[in-house]
Amino acid sequence: MAKKRNIPHTYVIVFFIIIASAILTWIIPGGEFDRMDKLMPDGSTKSVIVDGSFHHVADQPQTWQVFSAFFQGFVNQADIIIFILLIGGAFWIMNASKAIDVGILAFLQFTKKLERIQFLKKLGVNNIVMVLIMLMFSSFGAIFGMSEETIAFIIVMIPLAISMGYDSITGMSMVYVAAHLGFAGAVLNPFTIGIAQGLSDIPLFSGIEYRLFCWFVINLVGFTIILRWANKVKKEPKISPMYAADEVWRKQHESQEVNFEYHTPKAAWYSYFMVLISLIGFSYFYPETTMRIGNSEFSGFVLPITTALFAIMGFFSLRKSIHFFILTLLLFTIVFLIVGVMGYGWYVKEIGTLFFTMGLASGIAMGSSPNEITKLFLDGVKDILSAGLIVGLAGGIIVILQDGKIIDTIMYGLSQSMNEMGKVASVGIMYVIQTGLNIIIPSGSAKAALTMPIMAPFSDLIGVSRQATVMAFQFGDGFTNMITPTSGVLIGCLGVAKIPYDVWFKWFWKIALAFVILGFLLLIPTVLFEMNGF
Template identity: 55%
Template sequence: MKRFPHTYVIVFAIIVVVAVLTWIIPGGEFIRKTIVANGHERVVIDAQSFKYVPNQPQIWEIFGAFFQGFVNQAGIIVFILIIGGTFWVINSTQSIDVGIQALVKKIHAANQLKMIRILGSDNVAIVFIMLIFSLFGAVFGMSEETIAFIVIFVPLAISMGYDSIVGISMTYLAAHVGFAAAMMNPFTIGIAQGIAQLPLFSGIEYRFICWLIINSIAIAFVLWYAHRIKKNPQRSPMYELDKSWRSNHSASVDISHLRATAKSWIVYFLLILTGVYLSFSFSKTTIQIGNSVVSFNFIALITVYFSISSFWAIRKSLRYFILNLLITTIFILILGVLGYEWYIKEIASLFLGLGITTAIVFGYSANETVKQFLDGAKDILSAALVVGLAGGIIVLLNDGKIIDTILYHIAQSLKNTGEIGSVSMMYLFQNGLNIIIPSGSAKAALTMPIMAQFSDLIGISRQLTVLAFQFGDGFTN
């Protein structure tokens, strides 16, 4: 059986095709100008300034394009590697597993409440778990990483009277739903908006509404399917394959009891002192969401939250403390992006600090920390390299003087389709591209430099272009 070409092979083939096109397509260029929008400088095309120029055929420049692509995308590549390494360290402590198990127990304990009994504790558990994993997908771009949780949630689903499809849906499907809506996904929205020169995670209000709608549809489907299987388990297409799970299932593994060490207490107090210092240094943080502006000492608020919640967590279990470090990091990330215009450098630094802190708290030696981090970076290295390789495509298009010619003729062909038609074509294009390039970050690096400038030519916002990319990538990723 023939194997489908590797992503690297596909990207290299595209680069070769682009190099050939530099010999065929006439050269052309637009005049570009820098404007200030919402307090940010932005390079845009003068749509009326296109003119043909001599093209620059590319041959040996193919290999130089690889190098320049990595140079141009170096920040994003390092960012991806740091995120991958940090989450590998956190996952190796099994802290996220413990947090999920605790949430499920709390939900079942809430069955004493009349409303929970009416809704059904199992239904509430499914909804709650799906929302948690959907948030992981929407905020951190978690998708195939959720495969590690299947060994927890498939037995849990079967013990609740469902099948393995429900267990996978609670984790894998939910994460992909969040990935598709992508409120703050750094690997898709973050990269796409950065390339499109938009403020990081801007437009989150609309994407949040989309996230709610898409999740509602997905959750309704899973609940319908779960109810159908619980009523008649033999209707499940996995009924025979789930027999081994049904006979040997264990809904949870007791891994939560791990006593706090002196190191963890030292880290706890040092982080509180750091928070107090920053609370006085940055006494007010101004956040603008839509047309609303709020000024408050959010750093002090996060510090108080961390002090109280971590004191409880560290006394209960070391893994709960690590889990709370992750939750606090999410709050800091949101505050940094909304209040201090953080970008890839700051977010990468934050997560690198989280990874090192987690390793210290869990008692890893320096060598073990490096090993875990490298394992995580190695696991996500292929995605990081694709970003650099895809960057080479744009280098050839620019150096060959054909990118503006392509933009001009596409814009001319779609000029009469209207805004809806143009955005629809962008969406369908991204859907089709998933067949050959499944990496969301690679597609962002490959297509957004063209799509962002194309949107300027046809008079639609770059934000809408990013949304077309996100949904086109997310729904068929």
Template identity: 55%
Template sequence: MEKKKFKIPHTFVIIFALIVISALVTFFVPGGEYVKVEHTDQNGITKQALEFRYIDNQPQSWQVLTAFYKGFTRQAGIIVFILVIGAAFWVVNSCKAIDAGILSFLRVIKKLEKVRWLNFIGVNNIVIVLIMLMFSLFGAIFGMSEETIAFTVLLIPLAISMGYDSIVGVSLVYVAAHVGFAGAILNPFTIGIAQDIAGLPMFSGIEYRFVCWIILNIITISYILWYARKVKRNPSKSPMYEEDAYWREKAESEENIIEYHTPKSGWWSYFIALGTLIIFSVYNPHTSIKIGNSVTDIPFFIPFLTLLFAIFGFLSLRKSIHFFVLNLLFFTIIFLVAGVMGYGWYIGEISALFLALGILSGIAANYTANEIVGKLVEGAKDILSAALVVGLAAGIIVVLEEGKVINTLLHEMSLAMNEAGRVGSLGAMYMIQTFINL
């Protein structure tokens, strides 16, 4: 009788098991909460502090099932964001714009490989390093995190077409941005908040964090280059070999024989986008770019970007609808960065931006309204499992919070770290935070 090979459980099974374990914890761990308490020091100054107190726990049983609903409602913004990203890129991909962009990019790489010194270093290596450094800076300066999802969808097929796998594609964007997030040179969401709470000068110690950021990037990029080289030599060694078969086959098939053309609908899409940008420029002639704690006012920034779109949109349409859709994608990314840094955009505004990308791409490709909606729905279906993971995982925290035990667990961890000394507690905090993130 043949032994069955062990299979890693489905992601949903793992998450459900963690929720059940969390529910069991609520039966044995006492409840706790932090309350604000006022203290008056010797100088008569009253200060507020958080004080931990034990309370009755609330064991969770059938509430395990309601945790899913509450997890989805809590993470509704990110879930919708993921669905919109998948929907928009499905439309873009159906226009074969990404295929055209990848083919053009690969042609440029082949030309650059003829340059002796570039070929010695490795053009692909240069591409990997530059892309990872760019996204690492985004994470270090303005805390790019969830926004990387949009870029991941774009760069995975590019990485596979270059002879790598989807792990390299994810690393180019997601891993790089979070390495930058960890280095946190000017990250307002980590360093800014933490130093404000601690009463330290804002963004002090930037030199130390910059050195840490460089070290983290050297280690990460070196590993990705080593891994990418190994996969390119023998693609079958990739753990994603079977999963990446679709993109490999697509790159090798005759589907990449693209008929370049520009239908009249492309011009309609161009003028709709340009008109919208002109209106936005009229009401927002000046932009205040926030980098860390500093604010720089840039006059006529949005009007300037609108002018660039008008020029490059016109030129790309003269060439082909595929390059116009790529132009739309490029300026979507530009306006995403401008919106986050200049106008405080977050998931809601970014979702709207990519929804506009999907609709305008569909119009440009001469799709009917029903066809655009159909492709948006197909794209949302394709990425639905990733969106479900976000909602399900949030259920773990819901169970611990409603069981009133999460603060008790954090309190006991803090007591254990206090006994380890300053250096030991720093390491312990890092490990605990890493475990919680996982």
């Protein structure tokens, strides 16, 4: 009998990538661009490359640093790691109440009622639900660049997907892939399109008409692929490479099939009033909020209105059961996340704090003692610790490439390959460069600051519009986020979903390739036809 080949652990795969990166520092000569600070339209400053300033520097071959890179990787990715741990602890407290199980059961019962409507039954109620969920996350990705925030939703969507008869890959796709489809087809994302256009000296969010078309096409293709996979798994669950591993999720939520004891302890009312008083305080100090969507903004009494809605929905949910009150807490946590991101520029620190508070409020509502809440929180941290560790390890890849002084050299060498090519070929080469760089520089804003000061002037010389160059950056920055092991967010989401990276890679690489080809096809009209903003 042939010996069964063991698949390397995700940690092993990351370690070998770090070693490969270290080897490259012995082969590729060191180099750097000079940089300067440039004032952005929003008043902030970005460090940008000085055109024509590339020069070679002393090589910095990496040896023992492959081990120290782990430490620095944890330091650099500390915010994401802590965010993951806070999310894991908070949701473990919430899960102890069985509120999410109750919510999923209520949702499934609702969808069964919808199936009585023949038109919806013909379309497939589950298909409609999945499209609406994916459309929401894709919109978030396109408008305000949702990425890190998806980690928090994986914990909710995986059990939902499993309960609907799908697998964890489907749940991961409904959140992470959908958000990054929107991220790739960015319409108003200030962290990618905003920075790239600002550095290219073109009007912010111009060319929106064609980008909306691209966003629609990318979503159409992406949603179709995900729905086809989901329906295959529904018909034959064992075709999923995660079928055996998903047993953990199935066991964790099999209690949905039993009758729940619906009740509302006095502690839940205490939690309700504590949260309500806090929200009233915030509404008093921040009566008006300026919400920013792309280059547009509007002001209104967002916090007071949201607080009033919480007061009403929280009261009636408590009248029904503590489970529905905790689900209301989750709902308004998501609402305040959106308000915080779009109105106050929140990032992982504030979002992690928000979910941590939600966990504490859930624990208090259940009547748990401080020691019991602490134990639940620590149990959640232990359960999700491996996801945090892999994020830190993956950060070591970037550390080696940066300390080895080869990132700028790689970019400079690639940029030289665009000389004396036609417009379509040139924009294609720009796209390939941005796609390749995204593997070693997952941060969209950092990559924009690195590449656009070079790409934008170069596009003038070859007769390609700067808007087309921004589109090449946009697509190159977006699609490979869904597969590159250097993306801390991807690795974090996979860790939370309990999907090994090698399983995800084998399932997704063909899809990623299809999106890369689609991106190139969508770039061709930007150089062949006259369009508004181009």
